[in-house]
Amino acid sequence: MKLYLDPGHGGSDPGASGNGLKEKDVTLDIALRIRSILTNNFEDVEVKMSRTSDSNKNLQQRTNEANNWDADYYVSIHCNAFNGSAQGYEDYIHNQLSNSSRTADYRNIMHEEITKVNGLTNRGKRKANFHVLRETRMSAFLSENGFIDNIQDAALMKQSSWKQNVAQGHVNGIARAFNLKPKNGGTGKLYKVIAGSFKAKDNADERVTFLSAKGLDAYVTTVTISGEPWYRVQVGAFSNRENAESRLRAVENTGVDGFIVEE
Structure with a gap:
């Protein structure tokens, strides 16, 4: 399949900003991770990006490029x-x-897969008359990955592990929607490193603070077990089990017990 991947804004158009972040930088980071995961782990997929650096390209140029391709x-x-x-x-x-x-x-x-891993409040599935949704001849999808001017969402955007998880969620959705085949007999599974599961969010937040002080990007996700919410501390998600096990060892070296969840 041929995926046209469009990190919003760029160059003289920074997009939204807040908490020391610019939208154009966050979107490019996530998009580059999506391309990397897709091309490294799946067969018969081509990715063309509207931009791969902090460059200008207007909306018409983006949709024309996707249509012509x-x-x-x-x-x-x-x-x-x-x-x-x-x-x-x-x-x-x-x-x-x-x-x-x-x-x-x-x-x-896409919505199901992304909301599984992004740790954000789910605001739902929406419709709009955006240019990139209107002027594209192929199916088109636009994701709004948190509010950059919100302190809590922006704190996640600053974490590389969160951006990797968001990218993986997009990839999981694309792979499911288009029945992509993993390379080299791979499983296409996602391995999440969990460093604690708590009934109280304050305890989960405390664990995140501890791990962050040890140089490990961590954040809180919510799961429902037997009808009750639990707060998990996640320290990365990987398509390769060996990479997950390496991260788990780094967690355990801090004195914290962890485990891997396979999805």
């Missing part, structure tokens, strides 16, 4: 902003598409 799927990566109080994840397809369209089917898969 005859891409199978257009994925646009963004971050949100409002007034500092809003937070969470949402995604979009064009507002004239029905919920039974192929694009909506793809989006349902």
Whole structure:
């Protein structure tokens, strides 16, 4: 399959900003990780990016390039902003598409996979008349990965492990939607390194602070077990089990017990 991957904004257009971050930098980081995971781990996938550096390209140029390349799927990566109080994840397809369209089917898969791993409040599936959703001839999807002007969301955006997980979530969705085959007999699975599971979020936050002081990017995710919420501390997610085991050893070297969750 041919994926046109569009990290929003760039160059003289920084996008949204807040808490020392610019949207154009966060979106490029995530998109580069998506390309890397896809091309390294799956067969028969081509990725063309609207930009691979801090460069300018207007919206018409982006959609024309995707259309002329005859891409199978257009994925646009963004971050949100409002007034500092809003937070969470949402995604979009064009507002004239029905919920039974192929694009909506793809989006349902993407939404499910991304919200599994991003640790953000789920703001739901939405529709809009955005240029990149309207002017593309292929199915198109736009993700808004947190609010850059919100302190909690921005704290996640500053963590490389969080951006890697967000990228992996996008990849998991793309791989499911297009039935991509893992390379070299791989499993296509995701291995999450967990450094504690707590009933109280304060305890999970304390564990994150401890691990961060040890140089390990960590953040809190929420899972439901037997109908009750638990707060897990995640320290990375990997498509390669050996890499997950290496991270687990680094966690255990701090004196914290951890484990790997396979999905």
